[in-house]
Amino acid sequence: MTATVKYDEVEVGQELPARTFPVKRVDLVKYAGASGDFNPIHWNENFATSVGLPNVIAHGMFTMAEGGRYVTDWAGDPGAVIEYGVRFSSMVVVPDDEGAEIEITGKIEDKLDDNAVVIALTARSAGEKVLTRAKATVRLA
């Protein structure tokens, strides 16, 4: 498959539409099961606070997955991702009732050979940057 976004129609500096992804405790329980990461800091508030965390926190990989979804939805082909990396700079704190939100924005940072572009991502939750140095390289049509 090829991406639906055309390389020639993308410019360096172009901003991608922002999106917000909600996170509830049940999402973390599902993610724990699907990923095999059952660290109790992601689902047990008593445990999380006992090890010095403010509350249950989302798996970093859950946040990274939402960033991946942001990129693949935009590009139109999940198989078009060549490289994807992030640094987890802060925690997504997920209270029991209200949950949390992850707001993601993206910008075309570079255009490479072979129709590849580098997308720089930002992800915030409760005003904190939860991902830094987040970049995805995607091959466009």
Added chain:
Amino acid sequence: MALNRDFLGRAFPPSEPYEVSRVKIKEFADAIGDPNPVYRDAGAAKAAGYPDVIAPPTFPIVISLTAGSLTDPELGLNWAMVVHGEQRFEYQRPLHAGDVVITEATIGGIRSIGRNERLDIQTVIRTVEGEHVCTSHNVLIERGV
């Protein structure tokens, strides 16, 4: 607690073969809330040019940290204090249902950052036929108390 520096540079034996299944991919896609049909409908995936349903880009994490490597008590990693520091994947192609893969993990770095311990792990994912599919670079941080 300081991690055992003897593990620096250690390459772990290849994992047992892991079969990427449609059910696991769908479970993972459901868990991240991604409704894309190429993750759950083989017909849609084939129409898009793939042999079967493909896995989301972060799916390889499922098989990146399972190598017995990190649970060895000699390493001294306290999982209760571990947070994920960085993660990067390099893809040759997406994983798809039917792939049978083997992972090989290497500890590329162990160092102290203030009171924390930083552990760098590289995991190469290949099919049993030897095709390189993906490389995963993990950085784990064990928080100091």
